[in-house]
Every structure is written in structure tokens, then in C-alpha cells.
Amino acid sequence: MLPQSKFAELPAHAKRVPGGVTHPKGFVAAGVPSGVKKRHKLDLGILMSQVPAVSAATFTGNAAAAAPVRLTRETSDCSRLRAVVVNAGNANACTGKQGLADAARMRLLAANGLRLPVEEVAVCSTGIIGVPLPMEKIEPGIAAAAHAVAARASEQFAAAIRTTDKYPKFGALDVALDEGTVHLGFSAKGCGMISPNMATMLCFVTCDAVVPAAAWTELLRVAVAGSFNRITVDGQESTNDTVIGLCNGASGVEPGEAGLALLGEALDAALLSLALSIVADGEGSTHTVRLAVTGAGSAGQAEAVARAVANSPLVKTAFYGRDANWGRIMQAIGQALGREGRQALPARIAYEEVVIVEHGQPAPLDATAQQRLAEVMHQPEISVSVALNGPGAEATLYFSDLTHDYVTLNAEYST
Amino acid sequence: MLPQSKFAELPAHAKRVPGGVTHPKGFVAAGVPSGVKKRHKLDLGILMSQVPAVSAATFTGNAAAAAPVRLTRETSDCSRLRAVVVNAGNANACTGKQGLADAARMRLLAANGLRLPVEEVAVCSTGIIGVPLPMEKIEPGIAAAAHAVAARASEQFAAAIRTTDKYPKFGALDVALDEGTVHLGFSAKGCGMISPNMATMLCFVTCDAVVPAAAWTELLRVAVAGSFNRITVDGQESTNDTVIGLCNGASGVEPGEAGLALLGEALDAALLSLALSIVADGEGSTHTVRLAVTGAGSAGQAEAVARAVANSPLVKTAFYGRDANWGRIMQAIGQALGREGRQALPARIAYEEVVIVEHGQPAPLDATAQQRLAEVMHQPEISVSVALNGPGAEATLYFSDLTHDYVTLNAEYST
Numbered sequence: 080m081l082p083q084s085k086f087a088e089l090p091a092h093a094k095r096v097p098g099g100v101t102h103p104k105g106f107v108a109a110g111v112p113s114g115v116k117k118r119h120k121l122d123l124g125i126l127m128s129q130v131p132a133v134s135a136a137t138f139t140g141n142a143a144a145a146a147p148v149r150l151t152r153e154t155s156d157c158s159r160l161r162a163v164v165v166n167a168g169n170a171n172a173c174t175g176k177q178g179l180a181d182a183a184r185m186r187l188l189a190a191n192g193l194r195l196p197v198e199e200v201a202v203c204s205t206g207i208i209g210v211p212l213p214m215e216k217i218e219p220g221i222a223a224a225a226h227a228v229a230a231r232a233s234e235q236f237a238a239a240i241r242t243t244d245k246y247p248k249f250g251a252l253d254v255a256l257d258e259g260t261v262h263l264g265f266s267a268k269g270c271g272m273i274s275p276n277m278a279t280m281l282c283f284v285t286c287d288a289v290v291p292a293a294a295w296t297e298l299l300r301v302a303v304a305g306s307f308n309r310i311t312v313d314g315q316e317s318t319n320d321t322v323i324g325l326c327n328g329a330s331g332v333e334p335g336e337a338g339l340a341l342l343g344e345a346l347d348a349a350l351l352s353l354a355l356s357i358v359a360d361g362e363g364s365t366h367t368v369r370l371a372v373t374g375a376g377s378a379g380q381a382e383a384v385a386r387a388v389a390n391s392p393l394v395k396t397a398f399y400g401r402d403a404n405w406g407r408i409m410q411a412i413g414q415a416l417g418r419e420g421r422q423a424l425p426a427r428i429a430y431e432e433v434v435i436v437e438h439g440q441p442a443p444l445d446a447t448a449q450q451r452l453a454e455v456m457h458q459p460e461i462s463v464s465v466a467l468n469g470p471g472a473e474a475t476l477y478f479s480d481l482t483h484d485y486v487t488l489n490a491e492y493s494t
Numbered sequence: 495m496l497p498q499s500k501f502a503e504l505p506a507h508a509k510r511v512p513g514g515v516t517h518p519k520g521f522v523a524a525g526v527p528s529g530v531k532k533r534h535k536l537d538l539g540i541l542m543s544q545v546p547a548v549s550a551a552t553f554t555g556n557a558a559a560a561a562p563v564r565l566t567r568e569t570s571d572c573s574r575l576r577a578v579v580v581n582a583g584n585a586n587a588c589t590g591k592q593g594l595a596d597a598a599r600m601r602l603l604a605a606n607g608l609r610l611p612v613e614e615v616a617v618c619s620t621g622i623i624g625v626p627l628p629m630e631k632i633e634p635g636i637a638a639a640a641h642a643v644a645a646r647a648s649e650q651f652a653a654a655i656r657t658t659d660k661y662p663k664f665g666a667l668d669v670a671l672d673e674g675t676v677h678l679g680f681s682a683k684g685c686g687m688i689s690p691n692m693a694t695m696l697c698f699v700t701c702d703a704v705v706p707a708a709a710w711t712e713l714l715r716v717a718v719a720g721s722f723n724r725i726t727v728d729g730q731e732s733t734n735d736t737v738i739g740l741c742n743g744a745s746g747v748e749p750g751e752a753g754l755a756l757l758g759e760a761l762d763a764a765l766l767s768l769a770l771s772i773v774a775d776g777e778g779s780t781h782t783v784r785l786a787v788t789g790a791g792s793a794g795q796a797e798a799v800a801r802a803v804a805n806s807p808l809v810k811t812a813f814y815g816r817d818a819n820w821g822r823i824m825q826a827i828g829q830a831l832g833r834e835g836r837q838a839l840p841a842r843i844a845y846e847e848v849v850i851v852e853h854g855q856p857a858p859l860d861a862t863a864q865q866r867l868a869e870v871m872h873q874p875e876i877s878v879s880v881a882l883n884g885p886g887a888e889a890t891l892y893f894s895d896l897t898h899d900y901v902t903l904n905a906e907y908s909t
Contacts (some may be wrong), residue, residue: 315826417555
């Protein structure tokens with residue numbers, strides 16, 4: 080089932096249901112073991128629409144984008160994709176020309192197996208960086224997966240795209256529109272912007288509504304902007320991050336303008352819940368913090384302040400220690416604003432409804448407020464608001480804390 | 495004695511000698527216990543030139559600069575300072591108008607005690623943020639320190655400015671010029687850009703050469719640019735960072751142009767050795783890494799790439815784990831370059847002389863090279879070079895690794 084978070088409440092017209100990417104009509108999938116992961120674990124997935132679909136895709140902004148990202152972005156038709164082939168355990172990143180050739184070979188084999196033109200197939204990889212793909216394992220894996228595609232294979236697909244995730248991340252929604260019910264399916268992986276060399280967040284979305292390509296692209300763009308682009312575990316952007324959405328119209332239900340807005344609401348909440356489950360699964364994470372910055376002088380300033388606070392190791396360790404250490408938040412804000420930004424201070428800082436700083440100075444807390452603050456710091460999900468002294472630009476980010484386990488996971492992993 | 499580092503070799507004309515800020519002629523100092531620190535520890539220091547001096551000062555760029563920084567920067571004459579009063583244990587930061595009044599009171603009391611005009615006195619504070627200064631302790635402390643100033647009090651002064659430093663950081667140099675021997679004295683504190691709420695790096699430099707104010711300002715600017723502005727522990731800039739240099743001419747030796755250059759060389763090496771001792775003392779740090787980025791398209795790009803690598807928690811934990819994980823360096827470089835920066839890759843990456851990446855792909859290492867690489871990763875000081883594929887702008891940074899002790903120190907400290 081789709082993960083739950085108090086920060087991502089579903090609208091009333093959307094209902095969590097069992098299943099994943101094959102819940103919407105006309106989608107099939109598979110997950111098979113190719114031998115790249117040890118102990119016969121599932122590590123190669125295929126997802127396909129049985130009928131033509133419109134699609135949208137967003138990719139990492141990293142200059143060192145991996146071969147599958149470059150291949151798909153530059154040579155597939157990302158508005159008409161029908162299928163995705165994914166391998167886990169090897170990211171095919173920093174692998175040069177051989178890497179591009181291997182990604183193209185993966186796409187060709189999947190397209191042949193699924194009887195699709197290569198332009199309608201996307202390729203994703205996740206795993207270790209800088210090691211050539213073991214094609215002698217990948218090739219028979221793709222053949223097996225293409226042969227195995229079936230409805231109700233959401234769980235196998237979800238398992239095949241995981242690397243160091245502590246739990247699988249997938250789910251489905253029934254979305255009731257005036258025009259009829261449409262279905263959404265989801266499968267994601269990731270537990271940090273980048274895991275211990277097992278890089279990447281991936282997310283696949285399926286939908287059976289009848290939606291024009293441009294509208295689908297816009298729906299997905301907005302949903303990604305409010306979810307995967309608003310989370311940070313360690314501030315690191317992977318070489319392989321990819322979100323792909325396929326929408327095939329197989330339900331026959333064609334939403335009008337209002338229906339598209341309702342579909343968008345459901346999509347927004349679902350992607351945010353998946354993004355938050357990535358933060359909560361962030362390596363060693365014990366708290367997820369929602370940080371809302373308001374009152375900034377510009378969108379850029381709001382974003383800079385939010386990133387500075389969310390990525391400060393001092394702020395992150397304070398949440399791990401359950402300490403409402405506003406001095407560290409103030410220091411990070413001040414660093415982001417720089418010397419010329421002094422007039423944007425003083426800030427108001429609140430943890431949930433407890434105002435702890437007013438006009439840039441500590442607000443006196445009575446015993447009840449202190450008790451409440453201690454409770455807040457023990458919550459797994461904590462809202463923090465920072466109000467700057469400016470005209471009103473805003474930015475919201477979700478971040479994890481920094482723990483001993485983060486250091487252990489990332490120091491003990493060895494190339 | 496001045497700390498040692500392979501990255502900061504002294505020029506032949508400079509000699510490490512015992513002592514600190516009172517080693518140059520005409521300087522006196524004191525360190526006394528005011529009661530702000532527990533157990534009667536030294537926590538209030540005064541440093542003064544007995545004769546008029548020229549001076550230079552650099553301050554934090556943080557918008558939330560503390561009261562003593564704002565007071566000194568805005569209302570003292572930073573080219574004609576003769577004295578500094580410093581308290582440790584309370585940063586007088588985020589303390590509003592009362593904080594400014596308290597800093598002004600500190601300055602007035604020190605000036606009166608030392609019989610100097612207030613404009614010739616600087617104020618520095620370091621310690622906890624957001625708590626008003628306990629003036630009932632500070633005031634008698636200043637009176638006692640002003641009364642106690644003496645030559646040979648370098649160690650007391652160095653002790654009085656410490657907070658969570660594991661070791662004191664001070665030293666002195668005799669610098670042999672053609673015009674005669676001049677003397678430099680140093681006292682610094684800091685073990686992170688900001689410690690567990692015990693903020694700040696401070697550094698005080700004394701010199702008895704005869705140097706015009708403009709030349710002294712330039713010497714100090716260059717030395718700070720190549721040292722304190724080139725280090726990062728956790729990427730956090732404190733609210734109180736201050737470097738102050740006093741130069742009083744008491745040696746009677748007036749360097750010519752060549753002499754000033756030689757004096758500058760000694761000053762550069764000394765401040766770099768102090769800055770590196772702050773990195774090495776960085777909370778829980780086990781390695782100091784010198785990162786040299788070359789071949790960038792612009793100075794800004796070189797700086798952005800260097801900062802991205804040096805502040806990446808994944809890169810930092812890999813050094814802690816003694817793993818030459820070049821994939822994480824590549825990921826951080828790619829993130830800094832962004833999607834449009836692809837042509838600046840491929841990069842060459844070397845750990846000391848061992849080239850581990852060539853043209854953006856792993857370079858094959860024979861058994862000897864692998865053995866050497868393992869040795870390198872066990873060194874306390876490691877040089878890493880990153881050559882981008884551009885015209886040649888450069889940036890160098892020194893950074894610490896990220897360890898379990900960093901998390902412990904910063905999570906267990908409680909406000």
C-alpha cells in the first residue's frame with residue numbers, strides 16, 4: 080500500500096488500494112533475478128503498457144548523468160514511451176562509451192522482447208558506480224523479464240528495482256472523478272539522494288485515464304516539483320535519478336478540466352508520500368522534518384535559506400539528539416542570507432505550534448510549552464516554520480536527520 | 495609552539511620559537527577566570543600593544559553576526575586597534591539590543607582599564623548562542639584582566655579564548671629579514687566552523703615590524719584568504735568568526751618591499767598551520783584532506799566544485815572509512831557542474847600521486863598502486879587532486895572527514 084505521512088494527506092476522492100504499477104488497466108510488469116544481485120534476488124524489472132501511451136520523464140541534473148539517463152533523455156521519445164527496463168545493482172555510471180553501448184543494448188533487447196520500437200522504451204539503472212554492466216547476466220535477464228510480463232506483477236517489479244531500501248515503496252489509488260473512476264499505480268526506490276554507492280531514486284507512475292500528452296507532462300511536472308524536488312537526505316544528487324510516468328487511457332475515462340485538477344491532486348499527494356518514505360528510509364534517519372520558510376525577499380532567497388537549514392549537519396544532528404537547537408537554525412539562516420541580508424532577520428522560528436524565537440531572539444517558554452516542545456522533538460515527523468522579515472516568498476523542504484547509522488552505513492561500505 | 499602540517503611548510507627565514515602573542519616586542523596580555531566557564535577556568539582575555547599600532551580585521555559574513563562583531567566592525571577603528579578583549583563561554587549572539595549594549599560595556603570597561611580610547615579596542619565573544627552575557631561576572635573579569643596584563647602571558651591568553659578545542663593553538667616566529675629580525679605571535683581557537691553551540695574561530699596575530707597600515711591590511715588579507723577562508727569542517731560559518739592583527743613597530747625594524755614579501759610568506763604559512771590545526775581538531779576528525787581542483791572554466795566553477803566535494807557527507811564518510819571512493823567525488827563534481835557542465839568532465843582524480851580516475855573512468859591499478867593507495871588512505875593528511883577538462887581555473891580547500899564522534903558531539907550537546 081502507498082506509504083502514509085501526516086505531511087501528505089490524500090484528497091477525499093482518492094482511495095488507497097492494494098497493488099502497484101499494474102493496478103491501472105492495460106499495464107503489465109515483471110521482476111526477475113539476473114544474477115547481478117547476490118543470492119538470486121530480483122534485480123531486473125520491466126514495466127509496459129499493452130496499448131499506446133503518452134508519457135513524461137524527468138531526470139537528474141547531475142553533469143555526470145549515467146549512460147541510461149543520457150540514452151533515454153537524448154534518443155528515446157519521452158512523450159510516447161510505452162515501456163521501461165530497469166536493472167538494480169549496477170548504475171552503469173562513469174562507464175564511458177561502453178556504458179552507452181550497454182544501455183542501448185539493454186533497450187534494444189527489451190524492445191525486441193516486447194515487440195516495441197526502441198524509441199518507446201526507457202532504460203534505468205541503479206547501483207554501483209564505475210563498474211561496467213555484466214551484460215552476460217543482463218541480457219538473459221531481459222529476455223526472461225520480457226517473457227514473464229503479466230498483470231498483478233507489481234510486487235515483483237517493486238522488488239527488482241530496490242537496492243539498499245529498508246522497505247519496498249509502491250502502491251495504487253482509485254481516483255473517483257465525475258467522469259468515472261481512474262487508476263494510478265506507483266513504484267519507487269531510494270533511501271537518500273544517493274546511497275552508499277548504490278545510487279539513485281527512481282519512480283515509475285502508471286495511469287489509465289485518457290489524458291493528452293501535454294496535460295500529462297504538466298501533471299507529472301507539478302507533482303515532481305512538489306515532492307521529489309523538495310526532499311533532501313544528504314544534499315547529494317545522484318547520477319541516475321529518474322521519474323517516468325506512463326498514461327495509456329485504457330480506462331476509457333476522459334477527465335475534463337476539473338477532472339484533471341482532481342487527478343493532479345491525487346498524483347501530488349501520492350508522489351509526496353513516496354518522496355517522504357524515501358526521506359524516512361534515509362540512511363539511518365530517525366526524524367523527518369518539514370521546513371517551511373516564509374517572508375523571504377525572493378524565491379531564490381527562500382530556497383537558499385531552506386537548503387542551508389535542511390543540509391546543515393549541525394541542524395540535522397540536533398534533531399537526532401531531539402534538541403530544539405534554534406541557534407543552529409539561526410546560524411544557517413544567517414549564513415545563507417550573507418552579510419547584506421541582515422534586514423531579512425529577525426526571524427520567527429516555531430517547532431509545530433511552539434514559537435521558540437520571536438524577532439530573532441529566544442521567546443520565553445512556560446512549563447507547558449517546554450513540555451510540549453519535548454513531546455514534539457520525540458515525534459517521527461516534525462514541522463518547523465521559519466518566518467523571515469521580508470515581503471513573503473516561500474519554500475518548503477522535507478529532510479532527514481543525521482545519525483550514527485548514516486556514518487556507519489556510508490563509512491563501512493567499501494568500493 | 496606553532497602547529498605543524500605537511501601542507502604548511504615554513505619558509506627558511508622563519509623559525510618556530512616558544513611563546514605566543516606576547517613574543518613580539520611591546521605586547522602584553524592576560525587570561526583570567528570570570529566565572530562564565532565552570533571550575534574557575536580561564537575565560538576572559540585581554541591583548542594589548544603598549545605603543546600605538548596599525549591593525550587589520552576580518553569578520554564573519556553571517557547575516558546573524560553577533561553583537562561584538564557588529565560593534566567592532568561598525569564603531570571601532572579597525573585600522574588603529576591597540577587592544578582586544580575576548581570572553582569565552584558565551585557568544586553574545588542573537589541577543590538583540592541588550593547584546594549590543596553589553597558588547598559596548600565590555601569595550602568601555604577594557605578601554606578604561608587599559609587607558610585607551612574605545613575606538614582602539616575590539617571585542618570578541620565565543621560560546622553559547624542566544625543567552626544574555628552574565629555581566630555581573632564579565633565586568634569584574636575585565637577589571638582583573640586589565641590589571642593583570644603582562645609580557646609572557648601568551649599561554650594564559652590562549653587558554654582564556656578556548657571553548658571546546660581539544661588543544662590550545664598558539665605559537666611564535668622569529669622572521670629574519672635583511673633589515674633585521676622581526677617577531678610574529680599567534681593565538682587561535684576553533685575546532686569546526688562552528689562547534690556544538692560553542693561557536694566560532696578566532697585568531698589574533700601580533701607583529702613588531704614597522705609596517706604601514708595599508709601594507710599590514712594587505713598582508714593579513716592575503717594570509718587569511720589562503721588559510722581560514724580555505725578550510726571547512728562542516729560547511730557552517732559561525733556568527734562570531736574574527737581575525738585581528740596588530741602590528742606595533744616596536745622592533746624598530748622597517749622592512750622594504752622584499753622584506754614585506756618575506757614577512758608575508760611567514761605569515762601565510764603560520765596562519766595556514768593554525769587553520770589546519772582547526773581542521774585537525776574538527777569535531778571527531780580523523781583525516782585532513784587537501785583538495786586541489788584545477789582545469790575549471792572559471793574561478794567560480796573551481797570554487798563550486800571544491801566546496802561540493804569538501805562538504806559532501808558521502809565524500810567525508812568515505813575518508814573516515816579509509817575508502818578511496820572516487821564515485822562519490824565524481825557525483826559531487828557532477829552535481830556542482832550541473833547538466834550544462836558536462837563538457838567540463840571527464841575528470842582526472844588522484845590520491846597523492848596515485849591516479850585513480852582518468853578521462854572520467856577508473857584507471858587500472860596494479861598491485862603496487864593498490865598497496866600505495868591503501869597506505870595513503872591511512873595517512874592523517876591526504877592530498878587529493880581533481881583535474882577538470884577546462885581552461886584552468888583553480889581552487890584549493892582543506893577539509894576534515896565526517897565521523898561517529900562528530901555526530902556524538904553534535905547530537906549529545908543539549909541547549
